[in-house]
Amino acid sequence: MIDLRPLDQLLAVARAPLGPRIELDLGHDTGPLAELAELLTRLNGFTVFNAGVQVFHAGTAGLGPELARWNEPSTWKDTYAGLADGLFCFGQDLFGCQFAVTDNREVVVFDPETADRTPIGAGLDDWAAWLLDDPAVRGAHQFATAWQDERGALGHDQRLIPLQMFTMGGTYDFDNLVAKDAITCMRIRGPLAQTIHDLPDGAQVHVMAERTPAAKPGSKQLAYAELDVFADYNSFMVQDETARFDPDRAWTKALIADMIAAREGVIGVGTARRMTVSVILDVRSEAPDDNFDGWDHVTEAGLRVESGKVIVSMLDYSDAIPRTAVPAGDYAARVYAKGFDTISNDGVHGQDLYHVVLWPGDIKKPRVLVGYPEPLPGG
Template sequence: MTNLRPLDQLLAGARAPLGSHIQLDLGHDAGPLAELTELLTRMNGFTAFNAGVQVFHAGTAGLGPELGRWNEPSTWKNTYAGLADGLFCFGQDLFGCQFGVINNREVVVFDPETAERTPIGAGLDDWAAWLLEDPPVRGAHQFATAWQDEHGALEHDQRLIPLQMFTMGGTYDFDNLVAKDAVICMRIRGPLAQTIHDLPDGAQVHLMTDRAPAAKPGSKQLAYAELDVFADYNSFMVQDETARFEPDRAWTRALITDMIAAREGVIGVGTARRTTVPVILDVRSEAPDDDFDGWDHVTEAGLHLESGKVIVSMLDYSTAVPRTAVPVGDYTARVYAKGFGTISSDGMHGDDFYHVVLWPGSIQDPFILKPYPEPLSPG
């Protein structure tokens, strides 16, 4: 084993392949990309160190991210606003740190939170040797094993992402980590990287770049939560913790046509995508101002909260879903949505954003305050 080159040593302990056999051509006769061509033709994608490291497969058939699709700007790089340009990623670790090639000359590690690029070497052997020098840390082997023992194996399309980002003081404790789709993990952190990339150490960071609906004088904030919500069937629910409702045809039709629906204790919100979307739940003592500039679609409905706890999810009542404590009573709910013009043709990628404002008010039927004038991409 010791006479093997580092890349062969890495492959000897790998689980592979992730894709079907392929004759790959990345357009280079020398350099790291030529080495990658040879590697994937030999072994089309693999995991190492108990899936602490993942190398992408090429071609449509396979498990986990596909090499070409992963490197398309619309998949996740566009959320980094140029900070990921010139980087061809061929793999990632358990936390989404990218292994990439710059200009077919250098292999680097790309930090998804800061967009910093740490040089490793001039080729894939250098990369493999770097991993093999410290598998527990650089290959995330120790943590991958512990996570799998506690929570089971990740899906090939998943990575771990911290609830409180590592650069913001977040820890590697299980309580601070969740498994999410790998693309979503990158897209969530792109705006953060834009914000902090050039800041000196110790600088204060304001993460909320979207302008919140303006509050009226004297209004108090009663509760606030920033959430990542899985919008199954292009929708999610804002509801009382004790409410239970099974969607019917009328409910679905209202979400498709108006992007708002309501039943006792439940409001349905239509979304532009059918994947995880960012949602802010903002509970106030007074109604916000009627200023809809910068928002694509604005709707309103009534919501009765019997238990004093709000769930934002899609028919998920498990203990893993956050509960937001609010005063019991009747509320008006206004849903502000934006980013509809960024949705990809397949309805899976984009920068849509949803801000739900609740304030004490009478129960009313759902209606549209500002309609989005264009048809949305199919979801």
């Protein structure tokens, strides 16, 4: 009986091909990249373990991610700010862990949440043997089968992403996972990886926005704070420390309809979840630019700050609420919100973020600049 090499054993259980036949040359005569070119010339993309593992096809025609485009920095690697440099990714598992070649010398697994690289071996046979040694865990075989039996088949462009990231305490329960476009899954996690990469265990983490509202030339930052705010009744307030306001029916109606409301010394910001949410308070000397790309919902209002201190809370004026010192005066305000597509169906979990920018200027009436087109999860 002939013993098959591990890569041949893996191909024996593969579903393939994902693309038409191609003669692939990756510019190397030896090493893992030469092996990859030979593999994809032989079988142009495939899945194994009931789509728990996917190997990308090469060439413009085919199903799922394309090898060259997947490795372009602008596809998703740019969101990792250098942490994914030097990787040539050729496949991924069910949760977006990347199988990659580094320096044409080693095959590694790249964790999308932490950007950690775990060495597997010197070539594709080592990678195949590693998968075959534990298909249930390393190939996500059992989970991929159970998910698709209950939720339906995954598209070739889809992977699973947790609503609460695994590194932030999220579980592998079905209710904490959603199927999304694989590129979107990677771009969502890039900023998280930037934040937590190389942090010691137990360190406090603040998830920052993938991008911030662009500043105009000459703009200076007057104050800045990253806050965790309990958004009771799906809202919070940005207000002068001394202002007091009891929400009325008109206020509530505006927050529900537009996610923005304002009164003397107070701005109300609607949120997609009635949970603790991440808020950035960003006070600048000049208005941000008008590029709203990448934001789900953008609103505008104004705020008078007489006390020289701003608080962000929901009717909580206790000493425990942080105060942010700002120059007294009138401010225009813009609220940028994103991450609505990460929110669970029950509206409990998500990675939504609210970036509040204030700058000295005339107080503006509340209005919506960019409206989220879909109903918010959770009703």
